[in-house]
Amino acid sequence: MNFEPVIGLEVHAHLKTDTKIFCSCSTKFGAPPNTHVCPVCLGMPGVLPVLNKKVVEYAMRMAFATNCEIAGESRFARKNYFYPDLPKGYQISQFELPIAEHGHVDISLPNSTKKRIGITRIHMEEDAGKSIHDPGRPVSFVDLNRTGVPLIEIVSEPDLASPEEAGAYLRQIRMILRYLSISDGNMEEGSFRCDANISVRPAGQTELGTRAELKNINSFKFVEKALAYEIKRQISVITGGGRVIQETRLWDTAKNRTNSMRGKEEAHDYRYFPDPDLVPLVIDDAWMDAVKKSLPELPDARRARFISDFDLSEYDADLLTADRKTADYFEACIATGAPTKLCANWIMGELAAALNARGKSIDQSPIPADALAKLLCLITDNVISGKIAKTVFEEMIETGKPAQTIVEEKGLVQVSDASAIEAVIDEVMTNNPDEVEKYRAGKKKLMGFFVGQVMRATKGKANPGVVNKILTNKLS
């Protein structure tokens, strides 16, 4: 029997505000424990949480970017449960009336078709604190700095049919969050977290199977691994005559497997009710319009524009728009008049490799976009060859000097003067009579050998176009 998996994801993303969602404590990561706290986020009696307006704006940005309907009126609710990293005994979240519902994003599948994934809802909530477990004693330690850091939870429809689709969806969501500048989307640091609901059913069956919820997946690689493991596990339970039970399972990175955490019955009895401390949130048309107008160009639109306006291939456009800063760098480069394809190749090739080797992101590049553009213009103006340009580029990365200065200092200007090149070619031909004879006898691939010799003799400075032309003439 063939089975098909049905997957829905819940993504939690930290919002990049300066302060927490309901109090004015800093959200900065890495402070000493329990120093970014106040009576509100510590859950002291008698305090009043007040909503951070920027959290609402950021959530609205995501809602627009994922084609959601924004609710004119939404509410906050208390989700009641006990855990030491949750000092109030409840988490303030949204339940019945979330800020946004009914959206979608399109993901690219490997066969380069698109698939539309539904977004059930987006809601705002506060994060909990962090607990550390003592390996030697029966105690845990709690740091409440993270308590109250704003999150949006983005819940997808169960539209994902494979671990690969889940991975593509997550990357798409993270790319949008980063384009909107509302979240770092860093899974390893916990600013982007994902829970997965997954079930399997016999292929063709419409009714859903019993699902398990996977938690504790903290890297993109693990999401796909954990889902693949869980699909196999559920199929073997069913084909072995058993029944999948609804439960929460944790991904164990060390053992590459999921383990049951607990039965869900009691855990899901959250007894939500509207939080009496927080008044309803009303968003009017004027506010919606203002936020909508402030949205940057989104990845899909930018990608389409790169293909239509700059004549880039889909592959190049994908790579260049995957990250907003790379796309910005590319556009700054071509704004100076450097040819688009050459810019694209150098940004994705030499520049990406050099930055990668130095552990830098593109906005920290030692070579600013206009400086790279000037280097590339030296190639198209025939001042230097593409090969020499790589030498100049290395020097630019190290010293930050302009390309023109390096070319002049090192005497790297390309030799295009026909008589100078001819002299070198004559010498090469005199020194290699056998090769000349073989070439004339029909071994045309020796052309590469001659070009190489000329380049060596000129230390790479000869204009390859001129070299090719004269060589072809002289050898024929």
Added chain:
Amino acid sequence: MKITRDEVIHVAALARLCVAGDDIDRMADQVGDILSYVETLSRVDTTGVPPTAHAIDINNAFRDDTPGRHLDNAGALANAPEAEDGLFVVPRII
């Protein structure tokens, strides 16, 4: 309204309350009485009335995204029964 012993035990467990013996029956009776009394409200015809989320008629109380003052670490831990290295110490969770 009839509340069963099992419901009392379940709700008590969710609230981390210890209820045992005769107390369970007493609680079941009393909670049932309270719920019956509150049920009086459902006799009001609310057709066409939107659900109320809040008792006062205001919306949109906001705060600007400007950092304010924190408690210092000693202040944060002042009420903690046990603390170590700036952290709250609690019975082991997992």
